[in-house]
Amino acid sequence: MAGTEAAAFFGFPKIDLFIAYGLCVVLGLTAVETLIGLVLEIYRPRVKGQAARLLYESRLIGLLGQPGGLITTAAQALDYQFGFKVSETWVFKFLKEAMLLIILLQLGALFLSTMFVIIEPNEQGLLEHFGRPAGARAVLEPGFHFKWPWPIDIVYRYQTRQIQSFIVGEVPDPDLDKDRTVLWTRPHFKSKEGEGSEMPGMLVASRGQIARTDTNEKAVPANLLTVSIPFQYQITNLLAWVYNHANSDELLQELANREVVRYLVNVDMENIMSSGRLAAAEEIRRRVQARANEAKLGVNIIFAGLQDIHPPLGNKRTPVAAAFEQVVSAVQQKQTNHLYALAYAAEKIPSAQAEATHTLAQARNAAVTKVALAEAEAARFANQITAYEASPSVYTQRLRLDTLARSLEPVRKYVLTATNTQDILILNLEEKIRPDLLGGVIAPEETKSATTNK
Structure with a gap:
């Protein structure tokens, strides 16, 4: 209790928690030792006159209770377990005499290993000498460095090359990070x-x-x-x-x-x-x-x-986010409709202007055509008067024939041949004759009767 209070006074308030963890570990090891001792006791060779060791007697507890007899306790445990004097062998005697030296060598190697430090590529090291920055060598860059052993020099690592957040x-x-x-x-x-x-x-x-709806504020x-x-x-x-x-x-x-x-x-x-x-x-x-x-x-x-x-x-009664989303959707729909109207106007106005331009051009062309035709008719009429005055009968007959030719041009024509004449029909085959002209020849009735009698 006094130790934990002193540790809390010096800035280590969780020392009692660590002690509790340590006691739990000791109890766990004791339980494991008892279980292993039970198994080994079953297969241990029996020697006459040797007293059996109590199963619940823990060597670990005995070792912690008598730290001075560490080697003796280990020798007794080995002798008891193997059934012969392991403590009288030369290996055990050598280890017993050199144990302190071996422990000191291991502690020395561990102490000297604190003289070397490796700083990772994404780090920088802060070197403190007796708790203060080590002057020009206070900041260690990535790589291999030498220093005085602990606790003279202590290095603290910081990820200065890495982006932190x-x-x-x-x-x-974090469970929703996969959602896109x-x-x-x-x-x-x-x-x-x-x-x-x-x-x-x-x-x-x-x-x-x-303005609020319930008050004027x-x-x-x-x-x-x-x-x-x-x-x-x-x-x-x-x-x-x-x-x-x-x-x-x-x-x-x-x-x-x-x-x-x-x-x-x-x-x-x-x-x-x-x-x-x-x-x-x-x-x-x-x-x-x-x-x-x-x-x-x-x-x-x-x-x-x-x-x-x-x-x-928000909550079920007042879904704030959902209401705001509806407002945003309405604003976006309004902008969409406005842009659609602008697009429709941009499409229809040029089309209407082009249609109006086309109509005006057609009207101008029709006006020019009408004027030209009227002028041509007037000129033709003047020429007709001159031709009529020169030869009224010829002009009248020619005009009649021209009118007849124009009126009969689209009409289908039939050629009738007589049997009591020797007329010769001459057809101009230089131009292509329509199929209806060739297929429309009808023979007279007399010719049909003569052909039938034959």
Whole structure:
């Protein structure tokens, strides 16, 4: 009891817990020894006149109770177990005489091995000489190094070449890391003791005030957001990281948490959740870096992420995230409809303009054609008057024949031959004759009757 109190006074409050663990180990070893002794007692050779050893008599307890008789106790145990005087052999006598020297040599080798230290590639070592930095050799780079043996020189290892991280806000559930899609309406953070799956979140400013329905008062222009912001950093000055503060890791997390809270209460919620997210992440990283430099932590803040920031989940009665998701969906649908209308206008307006241009061009062409035809008709009429005055009968007969030719041109024609004449039909075969012209020849009735009589 006095030992544990003294250990707690010197900064080791858990020494009683370690002693309890040690006693449990001793009891476990005693039980194993008893079980092994039972098995060995069954197969031990029996010697006349030798008293049997009690089964529950523990050699381990006896050894701890009489540390001075360690070799004697071991010799008695060997003699009893093997049935002959093992303690009288030269090997046992040599070990008995040189045991202290062997133990001292082993302790010396262990003591000298503390003079060598190997620093891994992703680490830096902090060398302390009698509890203080070892001057120019205080920071050891990766590789093999020599030092004074322990406890004169002590080396502490720090992963300065490795990117380290911590999270401000909610801690993601590691069981959901395999999910590629994270929904606002489903819990995806680790549950804390005595709390729900998600905390209420952090205060974030709002652009405008909303009037309450039950009173005439206006609500506070602030909202709650569930925030999980990962930070990544690297130790750049090991001496500053270790000696400027007692716990630099916790201090850095507290500084980051304070700057996140300060930033969120001065930024608009809609802006930080939409187009301003990247700018906000960079601003938070810059602020945390500035506070770390002021505290002389010796770290470089590499990254701050705002990917997981959204309205709180709420409960069954008030599903906050689901309601916010519906509002966002409605806004997106409104923008979609607006863009669809713009696309429809962009398609129809040029098409209408092209149609109007085409119609105007056709009207102009029709006007030009009508005018040209009218002018041609007028000129033809003047020429007809001149031709008629020159020869009225010829002009009239020719006009009649032209009219007859034009009117009979599309009409189907039939050629009738007479039997009492010797007329010769001459057909001009230079031009292609239509099939209906060749297939439409009809013989007279007399020819048909003569052919039938024959």
